[in-house]
Amino acid sequence: xxxxxxxxxxxxxxxxxxxxxxxxxxxxxxxxxxxxxxxxxxxxxxxxxxxxxxxxxxxxxxxxxxxxxxxxxxxxxxxxxxxxxxxxxxxxxxxxxxxxxxxxxxxxxxxxxxxxxxxxxxxxxxxxxxxxxxxxxxxxxxxxxxxxxxxxxxxxxxxxxxxxxxxxxxxxxxxxxxxxxxxxxxxxxxxxxxxxxxxxxxxxxxxxxxxxxxxxxxxxxxxxxxxxxxxxxxxxxxxxxxxxxxxxxxxxxxxxxxxxxxxxxxxxxxxxxxxxxxxxxxxxxxxxxxxxxxxxxxxxxxxxxxxxxxxxxxx
Amino acid sequence: xxxxxxxxxxxxxxxxxxxxxxxxxxxxxxxxxxxxxxxxxxxxxxxxxxxxxxxxxxxxxxxxxxxxxxxxxxxxxxxxxxxxxxxxxxxxxxxxxxxxxxxxxxxxxxxxxxxxxxxxxxxxxxxxxxxxxxxxxxxxxxxxxxxxxxxxxxxxxxxxxxxxxxxxxxxxxxxxxxxxxxxxxxxxxxxxxxxxxxxxxxxxxxxxxxxxxxxxxxxxxxxxxxxxxxxxxxxxxxxxxxxxxxxxx
Numbered sequence: 102x103x104x105x106x107x108x109x110x111x112x113x114x115x116x117x118x119x120x121x122x123x124x125x126x127x128x129x130x131x132x133x134x135x136x137x138x139x140x141x142x143x144x145x146x147x148x149x150x151x152x153x154x155x156x157x158x159x160x161x162x163x164x165x166x167x168x169x170x171x172x173x174x175x176x177x178x179x180x181x182x183x184x185x186x187x188x189x190x191x192x193x194x195x196x197x198x199x200x201x202x203x204x205x206x207x208x209x210x211x212x213x214x215x216x217x218x219x220x221x222x223x224x225x226x227x228x229x230x231x232x233x234x235x236x237x238x239x240x241x242x243x244x245x246x247x248x249x250x251x252x253x254x255x256x257x258x259x260x261x262x263x264x265x266x267x268x269x270x271x272x273x274x275x276x277x278x279x280x281x282x283x284x285x286x287x288x289x290x291x292x293x294x295x296x297x298x299x300x301x302x303x304x305x306x307x308x309x310x311x312x313x314x315x316x317x318x319x320x321x322x323x324x325x326x327x328x329x330x331x332x333x334x335x336x337x338x339x340x341x342x343x344x345x346x347x348x349x350x351x352x353x354x355x356x357x358x359x360x361x362x363x364x365x366x367x368x369x370x371x372x373x374x375x376x377x378x379x380x381x382x383x384x385x386x387x388x389x390x391x392x393x394x395x396x397x398x399x400x401x402x403x404x405x406x407x408x409x410x411x412x413x414x415x416x
Numbered sequence: 417x418x419x420x421x422x423x424x425x426x427x428x429x430x431x432x433x434x435x436x437x438x439x440x441x442x443x444x445x446x447x448x449x450x451x452x453x454x455x456x457x458x459x460x461x462x463x464x465x466x467x468x469x470x471x472x473x474x475x476x477x478x479x480x481x482x483x484x485x486x487x488x489x490x491x492x493x494x495x496x497x498x499x500x501x502x503x504x505x506x507x508x509x510x511x512x513x514x515x516x517x518x519x520x521x522x523x524x525x526x527x528x529x530x531x532x533x534x535x536x537x538x539x540x541x542x543x544x545x546x547x548x549x550x551x552x553x554x555x556x557x558x559x560x561x562x563x564x565x566x567x568x569x570x571x572x573x574x575x576x577x578x579x580x581x582x583x584x585x586x587x588x589x590x591x592x593x594x595x596x597x598x599x600x601x602x603x604x605x606x607x608x609x610x611x612x613x614x615x616x617x618x619x620x621x622x623x624x625x626x627x628x629x630x631x632x633x634x635x636x637x638x639x640x641x642x643x644x645x646x647x648x649x650x651x652x653x654x655x656x657x658x659x660x661x662x663x664x665x
Contacts, residue, residue, distance in 0.1 A: 197587075236591045237589045238589070238590065239590065
C-alpha cells in the first residue's frame with residue numbers, strides 16, 4: 102500500500118485506539134493483589150499458598166474447558182486468574198482445599214460463562230462464589246481458627262462487645278480470610294492501581310466515607326473513633342472497596358452513578374454489620390450493589406449538551 | 417376426538433412434549449418453593465395431578481352450560497372445591513406431608529397449570545380426553561417436581577427419599593435446599609431436556625409439541641399458519657363469539 106493510499110484510507114470508528122488491553126489491566130490487578138496475597142501466605146502459612154494455587158488453577162481450568170466446548174478460548178484475557186485470586190483471598194485458611202475449586206467452578210461457569218463471558222456477568226464472579234460457599238458451608242467458611250490464630254475475627258469480637266487492637270488490624274496480624282487481614286498491603290496494592298489509572302477513588306472513596314459516617318451515627322457507641330477505625334480496617338471492607346466494588350463489568354459506568362453506588366455499598370455494609378446477625382457484610386453489600394447497578398445507571402445518565410434535563414433516557 | 421390414540425397422545429403430550437414445568441414453565445411457585453426433597457416434590461406433584469385431572473373432567477362436562485363471560489370464576493369454583501377436598505384428605509391421612517407442603521396446598525387453586533389446562537383444553541374438548549390431559553399434565557408435573565426435589569435433596573442433604581445415597585464423607589452443599597438451589601436445579605434440568613430434544617430432533621425424531629394431528633390445543637400449538645387457530649386476536653373472538661351465540665340461543 103502506497104503512502105498516498107494510506108492517507109485516504111476510510112474506515113469506520115473508533116479512530117482513536119488505546120494500547121490498554123484487557124489482559125494488561127488484569128495483569129496489573131494481579132500484581133496489585135500480590136502484596137495482600139504475599140502477606141496472607143506469610144501470615145497463615147503454606148496452606149494459604151495451596152489455597153491460592155488450587156483456586157486460581159481451577160478457575161483457569163474451568164474457563165479453558167468451557168472454551169473447548171464453545172470452541173472459543175478466552176483464558177488469555179487473565180480475568181479467570183483475577184477471579185480465582187480474589188476468591189482465594191476470600192477463603193479462610195482452615196477451610197478444606199476443595200472448597201476453592203468448587204467456588205471457582207461456580208464463579209467461572211455459572212456466574213460468568215453462562216451469562217456470556219467477561220463483560221456480560223451481572224455480578225462479580227468471585228463475590229458470587231464467596232456467597233455461594235458462605236451459604237452452602239456456613240460452618241466451614243466462618244471457621245477462622247488456624248495455627249497462627251485461635252478465636253474470633255476482630256469484627257466478631259467487636260460485635261460481641263469486646264476490645265480489639267487496631268494497630269494489629271492495620272498491619273494484618275489477626276484472624277480472617279487469607280487476603281483481607283492486612284489493610285496496609287491492600288491499600289499499597291490499591292495505590293498502584295490508582296496511579297496506573299486503572300481504578301479511581303470515586304467508588305472506594307464514597308464507599309469508605311459513607312460507611313465510616315454510618316458507623317459513627319448508627320454504631321451505638323457514640324462518637325468513638327477507635328471503634329470506627331476498627332470497623333474500617335476489619336473484615337473485607339478494604340479488599341471489597343478497592344478490588345471488588347471497582348470491577349469494570351459490574352459497577353455503574355457513569356461518574357455520578359459510581360458515587361451513588363459507593364454510598365449504597367457503604368450504607369448496606371453498615372446495615373449488615375451493625376444490625377445483621379453476622380459480623381461481616383461486605384460481600385452481600387457489593388452483590389446487592391451489582392444488582393442495582395443498571396438502575397443507578399438509568400437514573401444518572403448524563404444529559405447531552407443541549408438535551409432536555411429530565412428527558413427519558415434510552416428511549 | 418375421543419379415540420384411544422387421543423388418550424395416549426394426551427398422556428405423552430403432558431409428560432414429555434408439553435411437560436408443564438420444563439416446556440411450558442407453568443406453576444413455578446410450587447416448583448421452586450416445595451421441592452426441598454424428593455418426597456415433598458412427589459407429594460406436591462400428585463396432589464396437583466389429582467386436582468388437575470378431576471377439575472379438567474368436571475369443567476369439560478360442564479363446558480356447554482358455563483357461560484363464556486363468567487367461565488374463569490366458574491373454573492375457580494370447581495378447582496377450589498377439589499383443592500378443599502384434597503386438603504381435607506391430606507390433613508386426615510397424611511398430616512406430615514400436609515405440614516411439609518403448608519400453604520402451598522390451598523395455593524393449588526391459583527396454580528396456573530390447572531387454570532391453563534381448563535382454559536386451553538378442557539373447555540373445548542370432551543370429558544375423557546380432558547381427564548387424560550389432566551392426568552398427563554399432572555404426571556408430567558409430578559415427575560418434574562420429583563426430579564428437582566431429588567437432585568436438591570441429593571446435593572443439599574446427601575439423601576434421596578430419606579435414604580442415604582452419598583458417602584458419609586460428603587459435605588452437603590446447603591444452598592441446594594435453599595431457594596437459590598431450586599433455580600440452579602430447574603435451569604440445569606431444563607437445559608438437559610432441551611439438549612435431549614434438540615439432539616433427538618437432529619436424528620429425525622418428532623419432538624414437536626402436538627404429535628398426532630390437531631387437538632384443538634391452539635394455545636400451545638406451534639402451527640402458526642393453521643386455519644383453525646382460534647386464539648390469534650381476530651379468530652379468538654370469532655370462536656368465543658360462536659360460543660356466546662350458542663348460549664344466547
